[in-house]
Amino acid sequence: MRVGFLSHADCGRHDTGWEHPEHVGRLRAVTRALRNKPELWETVDHLEGRHAAPDELSLAHTPGYIAMVQQRSAAGGGRLDADTVLSEGSWDAATAGAGCVLDAVDRAASGVNLRSFCAVRPPGHHALSDRAMGFCLFGNVAIAAHYARARHSFGRILIVDWDVHHGNGTQALVEHEPDIHFVSMHQWPWYPGTGAASDRGPHDSVWNIPMPAGRKPEDYMEALERGIDAATDGFVPDLVLISAGFDSMYGDRLGGFTLQLEHFEQLTTSMVARAESWCGGRLVSSLEGGYVPDRLGEACITHLAALA
Ligand SMILES: [Zn+2]
Numbered sequence: 215m216r217v218g219f220l221s222h223a224d225c226g227r228h229d230t231g232w233e234h235p236e237h238v239g240r241l242r243a244v245t246r247a248l249r250n251k252p253e254l255w256e257t258v259d260h261l262e263g264r265h266a267a268p269d270e271l272s273l274a275h276t277p278g279y280i281a282m283v284q285q286r287s288a289a290g291g292g293r294l295d296a297d298t299v300l301s302e303g304s305w306d307a308a309t310a311g312a313g314c315v316l317d318a319v320d321r322a323a324s325g326v327n328l329r330s331f332c333a334v335r336p337p338g339h340h341a342l343s344d345r346a347m348g349f350c351l352f353g354n355v356a357i358a359a360h361y362a363r364a365r366h367s368f369g370r371i372l373i374v375d376w377d378v379h380h381g382n383g384t385q386a387l388v389e390h391e392p393d394i395h396f397v398s399m400h401q402w403p404w405y406p407g408t409g410a411a412s413d414r415g416p417h418d419s420v421w422n423i424p425m426p427a428g429r430k431p432e433d434y435m436e437a438l439e440r441g442i443d444a445a446t447d448g449f450v451p452d453l454v455l456i457s458a459g460f461d462s463m464y465g466d467r468l469g470g471f472t473l474q475l476e477h478f479e480q481l482t483t484s485m486v487a488r489a490e491s492w493c494g495g496r497l498v499s500s501l502e503g504g505y506v507p508d509r510l511g512e513a514c515i516t517h518l519a520a521l522a
Contacts, residue, residue, distance in 0.1 A: 215495075217522040218330030219248070219258040220318050222310035224265070225335050227303025229291075234299065235468060235505040236336065236349040244333045244501075247511030254515065257522050259327055263314030263334075265306070266357065270316060273360035274353050274387040279344040283308065283351055294346040308336055308351040315358040315500045322453060322496040323366040329486065329497045329521045331458070333514060337502040339381035339457050340406060347383060348406060354500050355457050356387035359394050362453050369393055372451035372492075374442060375400075376481065377459020377502040378469030380409030380422065384457060389415035395445040399423040399438045399462075401469055421445045427470025431477050434462070439484065446492070454489045454497040460504030460513040467505045475516045482520035497521070 226238045248255055271280050286292055287305035294300055311334035318330035338355055340348030355373055362368040373388065375381040375398040385408075388394040400409050402424030409422040421441045425434060460478070462471040482499075489497040499521065504510035 215328050216257070216259045217518065218261050218318055218321055218327035219333065219518060220261045220263045220314040220330055221333040222263050222314055224303065224306040224310040226307070227301070228307035228336050229301035229303060230299050239507050240504065240510055241333055241335055243507035243511035244514045247515045248518070251515055251519070254519050254522065258518060261317070263310065263317040263332065265309040266312035266316055266352070270361060271309070271312060271352055271357060273364060274343060274357045276344045283346070298346045298349055298351070304336070304351065311335060311338065312352045312354045312357050315354045315498060316361050318498040319358050319362045319366065319453070322498055323368070328495045330499070331514070331518050331521055332498070332500040334501055337459070338500070339375060339377060339384045339459070339502050340379070341383040342386055348379065350383060353383050353387045355455050356384045358498065358500070359388055359455055363393070368452035370449060370451050371395070371453050371455060372446060373397065373455045373457065374485065375457035375459070375502070376438060376462055377457055378462040378466065378471050379405055379459065379503065381457055382406050382408040385415065385420055389417070389420050392417035392419050395419050395421070395449055395451070397421045397423070397438070397441045397445045399425060399434065399441060401425060401427050401471060404469070428472065431472050431474060434471060434473060435477055435480065438481070442488070450492050452493050452496070454485060454493065456485060456497065456499035457502045458499045458517060459502035460510050463504065463509060463513055465506060465509065468503065475512060478513050479516050479520045482517050486521060
């Protein structure tokens with residue numbers, strides 16, 4: 215079984231400017247790091263994903279919001295919230311980002327690539343149904359979860375989010391569906407301020423794990439594994455989705471967690487083993503945060519190698 219490495223040239227067309235932490239250099243660093251590992255480069259399938267169609271985005275977003283993003287992009291872009299900007303290429307980038315994840319779900323369903331990593335931007339886990347937020351335009355992983363249920367026979371979905379920030383958008387977009395279980399570990403108190411442990415969603419299908427900054431890595435690892443155990447107690451997922459944010463790594467400019475490369479390797483290996491025991495190994499991972507480009511590249515490559 216070969217692992218899919220999905221990306222899209224259009225993801226580079228979301229132009230936020232070099233001063234913005236979520237700039238195009240992040241993805242370039244991932245490709246660069248992969249090129250420096252020829253044995254891994256040879257092992258994975260390099261794939262350009264497709265663009266998500268508006269009716270696919272509407273699995274999680276309102277038609278009015280989708281049309282607004284398209285129109286504002288076409289008109290040259292602008293600022294959507296305090297830290298989320300739109301450029302002329304942002305519509306193509308955001309639909310390519312979401313489309314890569316949908317493509318990866320199709321590949322997991324057909325068995326062509328049971329596991330994939332999607333190196334995409336903009337990230338998605340803060341985006342709300344009718345509003346951009348926190349560098350995110352469309353909820354790539356949330357859309358993929360609804361898509362997997364609607365287009366494939368995957369009834370139960372597990373989403374694990376290890377980005378240092380709470381996946382508030384993902385939670386908002388999936389919490390009404392009791393068969394999508396969502397686990398998010400995040401720094402607390404921290405942006406965006408949501409994600410208290412007591413917030414379990416209307417169906418108790420959300421496991422929020424708020425953690426202080428600066429703890430030893432083992433504390434984060436243990437807390438997340440415990441959360442995943444709880445979310446899958448009596449619930450066997452048909453597909454595993456990972457919101458792979460690497461801003462939970464030591465030294466990130468936007469977070470205070472202390473995870474190192476070895477911990478992402480360990481987490482990935484654990485998720486692969488779990489997916490194998492639950493659902494034939496079907497797992498789709500999508501890039502969220504991670505704001506020190508060279509470190510991000512290394513982390514993505516470590517993650518990808520552990521998937522492979
Ligand atoms: Zn983040």
